[in-house]
Amino acid sequence: MSDSFQTNSGLPVSALYGPADRGAEPPEPGRFPFTRGNYASGYRGRTWTFRQYSGFGTAEESNSRYRYLLDQGGTGLSVALDLPTQCGYDSDDPEVTEEVGRVGVAVDTLADAEVLFDGIPLDKISTSFTINGTAAILLAFYVAAAEKAGVPRAKLTGTIQNDILKEYASRGTWIWPPEPSLRLIADTIEFCAAEVPRFNAISVAGAHFRDAGANAVQEMAFTLADGVTYCDTVIERGRLTIEQFAPQVSFFFYTHGDFFEEIAKYRAGRRRWATIVRERYGATADKASMFRFGCVAGGASLYAPQAQNNIVRVAYEAMASVLGGVQSMFTAAWDEPFALPSEESATLALRTQQILALETGVTRTVDPLGGSYFVEALTDATEARIIEIMDDLEQHGGMVRAIEDGYLQGLIADEAYQLHKDIESGTVPVVGVNRFVADEPAPDLATYELDAEGRERQLKRLAKVKDERDGAAVQASLDALARAAEGTGNLMHNLIDCANAYCTVGEMVATLKAVWGEFQQPVVF
Ligand SMILES: C[C@H](C(=O)O)C(=O)SCCNC(=O)CCNC(=O)[C@H](O)C(C)(C)COP(=O)(O)OP(=O)(O)OC[C@H]1O[C@@H](n2cnc3c(N)ncnc32)[C@H](O)[C@@H]1OP(=O)(O)O
Numbered sequence: 354m355s356d357s358f359q360t361n362s363g364l365p366v367s368a369l370y371g372p373a374d375r376g377a378e379p380p381e382p383g384r385f386p387f388t389r390g391n392y393a394s395g396y397r398g399r400t401w402t403f404r405q406y407s408g409f410g411t412a413e414e415s416n417s418r419y420r421y422l423l424d425q426g427g428t429g430l431s432v433a434l435d436l437p438t439q440c441g442y443d444s445d446d447p448e449v450t451e452e453v454g455r456v457g458v459a460v461d462t463l464a465d466a467e468v469l470f471d472g473i474p475l476d477k478i479s480t481s482f483t484i485n486g487t488a489a490i491l492l493a494f495y496v497a498a499a500e501k502a503g504v505p506r507a508k509l510t511g512t513i514q515n516d517i518l519k520e521y522a523s524r525g526t527w528i529w530p531p532e533p534s535l536r537l538i539a540d541t542i543e544f545c546a547a548e549v550p551r552f553n554a555i556s557v558a559g560a561h562f563r564d565a566g567a568n569a570v571q572e573m574a575f576t577l578a579d580g581v582t583y584c585d586t587v588i589e590r591g592r593l594t595i596e597q598f599a600p601q602v603s604f605f606f607y608t609h610g611d612f613f614e615e616i617a618k619y620r621a622g623r624r625r626w627a628t629i630v631r632e633r634y635g636a637t638a639d640k641a642s643m644f645r646f647g648c649v650a651g652g653a654s655l656y657a658p659q660a661q662n663n664i665v666r667v668a669y670e671a672m673a674s675v676l677g678g679v680q681s682m683f684t685a686a687w688d689e690p691f692a693l694p695s696e697e698s699a700t701l702a703l704r705t706q707q708i709l710a711l712e713t714g715v716t717r718t719v720d721p722l723g724g725s726y727f728v729e730a731l732t733d734a735t736e737a738r739i740i741e742i743m744d745d746l747e748q749h750g751g752m753v754r755a756i757e758d759g760y761l762q763g764l765i766a767d768e769a770y771q772l773h774k775d776i777e778s779g780t781v782p783v784v785g786v787n788r789f790v791a792d793e794p795a796p797d798l799a800t801y802e803l804d805a806e807g808r809e810r811q812l813k814r815l816a817k818v819k820d821e822r823d824g825a826a827v828q829a830s831l832d833a834l835a836r837a838a839e840g841t842g843n844l845m846h847n848l849i850d851c852a853n854a855y856c857t858v859g860e861m862v863a864t865l866k867a868v869w870g871e872f873q874q875p876v877v878f
Pocket residue numbers: 392393394395396397398399401402404406429431479481482483510511512551553556558560561603604605645646647648649680681683
């Protein structure tokens with residue numbers, strides 16, 4: 354970290370690379386282990402998806418932002434949900450009043466989901482949901498809302514994040530203990546494999562390890578280790594083969610500013626995952642071993658001082674992501690360190706991707722950096738370090754154990770502390786923060802303000818739904834959910850029944866809490 358002739362993860366960088374530094378020639382793009390990309394045609398076949406993360410206030414406001422983003426050339430949706438929805442509380446719960454609609458949109462019942470997607474062609478546009486503890490419930494709402502709009506579940510495309518392990522370790526929206534949480538994730542994976550075959554049932558997300566302080570190589574290693582845990586869980590249940598469900602397992606990361614390290618991270622991750630799926634699980638179909646990922650350019654790599662510098666940071670990070678072979682990207686707005694982005698800054702963030710795709714020529718040839726002495730050597734070094742970190746976690750007893758006893762959180766905290774010290778001392782340069790610092794007034798921002806009337810509208814809609822729904826159907830579907838949770842069957846059909854009966858997120862979560870209990874976070878020093 355402290356030597357400038359290292360990547361930010363501490364991998365050594367030589368002054369010059371040549372043929373002797375490059376390992377074995379990677380196969381051409383589209384061929385196992387996909388170091389050079391999943392598809393032979395690269396971005397000529399299909400450009401990555403422009404998927405701007407967005408959602409705030411009520412379903413009406415978010416729906417209008419989604420329509421705006423699609424009108425401006427966005428090619429996928431990415432739903433940000435508020436904390437009550439993520440943690441399983443309804444908007445009328447007095448515990449969460451201040452949080453309703455704050456960091457994302459409030460979704461209490463199917464009625465909200467219907468408004469959220471009103472007028473959006475769900476058979477054509479793919480939608481990602483950043484939702485974890487309550488992912489199965491939001492999937493149930495999505496399926497129910499689509500079917501009410503006449504779109505069969507088999508046609509739906511999109512992704513639920515549904516990655517609870519990183520929630521315990523770094524993001525915090527857990528609800529139940531690991532065992533039932535993993536069961537619910539396996540239920541969604543099985544359900545999608547059988548009935549929603551074009552939908553990604555999980556987005557194993559390293560992004561939040563990164564935001565909590567993990568370096569790029571740790572981010573990839575921890576994420577792949579989580580991926581292994583989920584695949585083990587599904588395989589152990591014995592109902593699906595790896596080939597039946599792995600094509601619906603996807604990944605998600607942050608791209609930060611160390612340009613070549615990020616490119617190598619993605620190339621190494623793609624090769625490692627393909628190798629794991631083939632060697633550990635015996636998959637033979639290419640589709641099962643493809644590592645497909647989305648990313649954010651931004652996050653903790655953006656800074657408040659001289660905030661417009663973030664526009665430049667995001668552009669470089671987006672370029673690195675594309676040279677790494679990303680499938681879907683969110684470019685963050687420059688004012689993100691302050692508040693929810695304005696329409697103007699959100700548009701500029703989208704334009705950043707469009708300029709990259711259309712003006713820079715980066716999509717003209719497949720994996721333009723393939724064969725670079727440096728990039729191939731760094732890819733090899735990154736993969737070797739990923740293997741070491743994954744072995745260490747496995748020796749520790751696996752990811753669930755490492756999270757339960759705080760080992761993983763300790764590794765992340767150590768790295769975060771080191772980075773903080775390095776930025777404070779100036780060893781890691783950050784323009785505007787520890788170099789070329791200027792005395793400047795805070796920027797004049799037109800950021801989004803939470804609308805108190807919106808919250809009232811949300812509460813009114815919830816009250817109306819509760820008033821008008823069939824109380825007996827609500828009770829019957831919740832009772833059936835409780836009985837199913839006590840057994841071992843798949844809960845997805847029960848959750849869809851609850852959604853269609855207009856049960857609330859809070860009611861479904863409370864029903865499952867009564868059977869499964871709640872998770873208690875270990876104290877980590
Ligand atoms: C920070 C914040 C927070 O903390 O709160 C967050 O977490 S934000 C978190 C936000 N999360 C996200 O944005 C999640 C992003 N993830 C995703 O979008 C997905 O999981 C993804 C990575 C698999 C990308 O899915 P996608 O639909 O956009 O794109 P795909 O790669 O699946 O491509 C769509 C279709 O085109 C096909 N396709 C793609 N490329 C080619 C090519 N070159 N030639 C031929 N076909 C191709 C694919 O096989 C697929 O077909 P077919 O459909 O037939 O298979």
